[in-house]
Amino acid sequence: MTAILTEGLTKNFGDLCAVEGLDLSVDKEIFGLLGPNGSGKTTTVLMLTTLLAQTKGSASICGHDTRLDPEKVRDCISYVPQDMAVDTNLTGRENMLIFAWLYGIPNPKDKVDELLAVMELSDRADDLAKTYSGGMRRRLELAEALVHEPEVIFLDEPTIGLDVAARRNIWTHIRKMTRKGMTIFMTTHYMDEADQYCDRVGIISRGKIAALGTPSTLKAHLMKDVITVTIEGDYAPVQLDGSMFVGQSDDSISFTVENGREALPLLADALKQSGNRVKAMSLREPSLDDVFLQSVGKQEEPKGFEEFKFHMMLHRRH
Amino acid sequence: MKGVTTYIYRDFIRWIRYRVGVISSLVLPAAWLLFVGLALPVTFTGNYLDFITPGILVMTILTAGISSGSLLMFDKILGFLNKFLAMPVPRESILVSKILFISIRGLIQATIILLIAVLIGATLLNPLQYGLIYLILFLFGVFISAFSTTIALYLNDHDSFAAFTAMVTMPLFFTSSALMPYSSMPTWLSAIAHVNPLSFAIDAIRDVGAGSIPVVSIVLLLVFTTIVAVLAGYVFRKATV
Ligand SMILES: Nc1ncnc2c1ncn2[C@@H]1O[C@H](COP(=O)(O)OP(=O)(O)OP(=O)(O)O)[C@@H](O)[C@H]1O
Ligand SMILES: [Mg+2]
Numbered sequence: 278m279t280a281i282l283t284e285g286l287t288k289n290f291g292d293l294c295a296v297e298g299l300d301l302s303v304d305k306e307i308f309g310l311l312g313p314n315g316s317g318k319t320t321t322v323l324m325l326t327t328l329l330a331q332t333k334g335s336a337s338i339c340g341h342d343t344r345l346d347p348e349k350v351r352d353c354i355s356y357v358p359q360d361m362a363v364d365t366n367l368t369g370r371e372n373m374l375i376f377a378w379l380y381g382i383p384n385p386k387d388k389v390d391e392l393l394a395v396m397e398l399s400d401r402a403d404d405l406a407k408t409y410s411g412g413m414r415r416r417l418e419l420a421e422a423l424v425h426e427p428e429v430i431f432l433d434e435p436t437i438g439l440d441v442a443a444r445r446n447i448w449t450h451i452r453k454m455t456r457k458g459m460t461i462f463m464t465t466h467y468m469d470e471a472d473q474y475c476d477r478v479g480i481i482s483r484g485k486i487a488a489l490g491t492p493s494t495l496k497a498h499l500m501k502d503v504i505t506v507t508i509e510g511d512y513a514p515v516q517l518d519g520s521m522f523v524g525q526s527d528d529s530i531s532f533t534v535e536n537g538r539e540a541l542p543l544l545a546d547a548l549k550q551s552g553n554r555v556k557a558m559s560l561r562e563p564s565l566d567d568v569f570l571q572s573v574g575k576q577e578e579p580k581g582f583e584e585f586k587f588h589m590m591l592h593r594r595h
Numbered sequence: 596m597k598g599v600t601t602y603i604y605r606d607f608i609r610w611i612r613y614r615v616g617v618i619s620s621l622v623l624p625a626a627w628l629l630f631v632g633l634a635l636p637v638t639f640t641g642n643y644l645d646f647i648t649p650g651i652l653v654m655t656i657l658t659a660g661i662s663s664g665s666l667l668m669f670d671k672i673l674g675f676l677n678k679f680l681a682m683p684v685p686r687e688s689i690l691v692s693k694i695l696f697i698s699i700r701g702l703i704q705a706t707i708i709l710l711i712a713v714l715i716g717a718t719l720l721n722p723l724q725y726g727l728i729y730l731i732l733f734l735f736g737v738f739i740s741a742f743s744t745t746i747a748l749y750l751n752d753h754d755s756f757a758a759f760t761a762m763v764t765m766p767l768f769f770t771s772s773a774l775m776p777y778s779s780m781p782t783w784l785s786a787i788a789h790v791n792p793l794s795f796a797i798d799a800i801r802d803v804g805a806g807s808i809p810v811v812s813i814v815l816l817l818v819f820t821t822i823v824a825v826l827a828g829y830v831f832r833k834a835t836v
Contacts, residue, residue, distance in 0.1 A: 323677075326677075326681045327680075327681065328677055328680055328681055328835075329836065330836045348683060351681055351682055351683040352683045354681065355681075356677070356678060356681040357678075358674045358677050358678060359674075360673070360674040361674075362673055362674035362675045362677075362678055364605065364609060364675075366608075366609050366612040366613065367605075367608060367609070367612075371608065375601055375604070375605050378597060378601040378604075379597070379598060379601050379602075379679070379682055379684050380682065380683070380684075381597055
């Protein structure tokens, strides 16, 4: 049975359409939902975890409908919210025990010991959680989420605000979970993480899925090479056959091209001709960042242009 | 049931770890009792301490209970509520545990007051009387905390809620029969005091002290408490679709 299945899942807040017609099927994998702030990631997670009622469409977790059978859904999921919610005046062990009791598992003490060890928290288990670092609190939350051995775990931005080492540590633990056949549904802002650890990613923009697939397929959908140009002053658009504008972040602009080496001088000329002052140019392979930038676009971009971009994306997916 | 006791355990530990809160919640009513019961040179009745103790008891339950809606509100703001709501534990047990915890905490404070009252000269009652007093205080505690939680869920904003509790507590206390008998009040005050829910609980406790069993009051209190609790359940369910 598919772990997560949604059909036309939609949520409106008044006039605002936070999530629109989401069709997803996720099973026994790490699925990453990527998107900029306010794109509807948390709203999606809340609907899937029975915490928010959708406006339209349906979702089922392990075969149970989230609206018709919410108790059964809650039996097979765990949810770790975006804001870290750990009782700081309780010890790590006490925090865990509360979850073990709430889930009514047979040997709460042993299970808690076991999970604290898995998450490398054993030696600090009896300290108050307020003395824990951000990474330790996150691991404590992961340990809580694992107490009843759920089939699906929802993690809303599990690594936000953590340093590189702590992020890698959290990821090692998340990878371990999937090896036991769990399904992980997570949201993140960090492209490099999604690229490295997610089996599949969905890029969500303004409530709609703009791209969906494994990180490598998504990257392969882009043309072969990416040229990044750093310019001084405003960017004046250029047209060059065989190259395509991907997006702009700050003063660097990305293009995809069929053949990087040949396109490099041509593009430099074209840029100069349209009056851009080029400071630097570099050539590299596409990253998930480029996919993201292309799917999501820049918020300040003129409307018509973005619509064009969006259709380009759709074309490639079919 | 397991859910309710676990949630209560969590709130209880958090309460006792927060020492300033514990001390202030115990010291404040004791100070009231000492100040009003001993220091104020009033002679409405023979033993003013016996007269004032029920008022202080009910006030303690009121102040402990009225701000308690923020307990659920903070769980919501800090993200705990969503975590608990996504668990297979019956959702209502979150609400029930909050109301019970606040009421039980109020009874612990009431016990301290009763002890001090006896130490400084209030009449010692028999066990049945104390049992009845606890019953009345418990019902009143559930009444107040369910009410407070309903308002908190409804207002859904901590600042407005704090303003609401500040606005409600003191007027409610001063217009009740806590400080003086109806006969000593001006008529307008007496009229208000008669419909004040606080007086209702205070008078019932005084009746117990005087040796009678206020069956009607207890039954009515039970009815009102049930109504408010059902209302709280309704608002809770609406707030947690
Ligand atoms: N309860 C609500 N009432 C009204 N609008 C809401 C509500 N919750 C979310 N929104 C709106 O829905 C949109 C999607 O919000 P959501 O929290 O799902 O974004 P997100 O992708 O999780 O963003 P972030 O990366 O900042 O966490 C936003 O525009 C937000 O303002
Ligand atoms: Mg979010």
